Amino acid sequence: MRNSIREIIKKREEKAAIGDEESFGGDYLGLVLKARHDSNDEKRISVDEMVDECKTIYFAGHETTNTVLAWTVFFWHSTLIVKRKQERRQNPNPGGIAKLKTVSTIINESLRLYPPVVSIERKVNREVRLEKLIVPANVEVAFPTLAIQHEPEFWGQDVQLFKPDRFVQGVAKATNNSIAAFLPFATGP
Numbered sequence: 114m115r116n117s118i119r120e121i122i123k124k125r126e127e128k129a130a131i132g133d134e135e136s137f138g139g140d141y142l143g144l145v146l147k148a149r150h151d152s153n154d155e156k157r158i159s160v161d162e163m164v165d166e167c168k169t170i171y172f173a174g175h176e177t178t179n180t181v182l183a184w185t186v187f188f189w190h191s192t193l194i195v196k197r198k199q200e201r202r203q204n205p206n207p208g209g210i211a212k213l214k215t216v217s218t219i220i221n222e223s224l225r226l227y228p229p230v231v232s233i234e235r236k237v238n239r240e241v242r243l244e245k246l247i248v249p250a251n252v253e254v255a256f257p258t259l260a261i262q263h264e265p266e267f268w269g270q271d272v273q274l275f276k277p278d279r280f281v282q283g284v285a286k287a288t289n290n291s292i293a294a295f296l297p298f299a300t301g302p
């Protein structure tokens with residue numbers, strides 16, 4: 114991973130050096146390279162930081178979106194095959210905007226069944242009470258998103274089924290009022 118990122122960086126640096134481009138470029142890689150070559154010592158980032166930034170955006174931004182889109186398109190296709198048997202295809206029209214709601218329920222159901230980030234970890238800095246549970250300092254806690262999103266207590270006995278309609282009335286309704294049971298993007302900072 115490191116080597117391929119370094120290769121990509123090298124190519125961009127060479128392009129900039131022979132004047133092919135005015136600067137390193139206006140895209141994300143260009144901005145990271147600009148920070149690497151900053152004339153101000155205090156602002157300049159290290160090679161490791163530059164590679165880490167690229168890795169973060171690739172995995173945090175690309176892999177996640179890619180995975181959820183793949184599952185959504187897959188499920189969407191299956192849903193449409195079923196629906197097409199019931200209704201004739203229509204040309205796009207203003208009334209179709211209302212159908213975007215259906216799209217978001219399909220995306221949510223994909224994020225529930227196949228969350229791109231399957232678990233979230235946190236280190237506890239100081240002793241903390243979570244209802245009946247007292248967690249001592251320095252313990253590492255894992256929140257298994259994948260398991261929580263497949264828990265019948267929150268989602269019902271049909272938890273294993275692809276049922277986008279469970280989201281029609283929002284997350285609270287879908288989770289039996291346990292909104293933290295839906296955490297594909299975690300629950301905030």
Ligand code: HEM
Binds near residue numbers: 173175230233296299
């Ligand atoms: C469907 C798409 C995505 C999902 C499911 C997703 C999921 C998550 C989750 C669960 C976290 C929290 C991780 C944690 O707190 O331990 C997170 C953090 C983060 N995500 Fe995403 N993400 C998505 C798209 C993106 C995109 C498109 C970007 C950037 C272009 C991005 C950048 C980040 C970054 C930088 C963090 C770390 C934030 C921090 O330092 O606290 N993510 N994401």
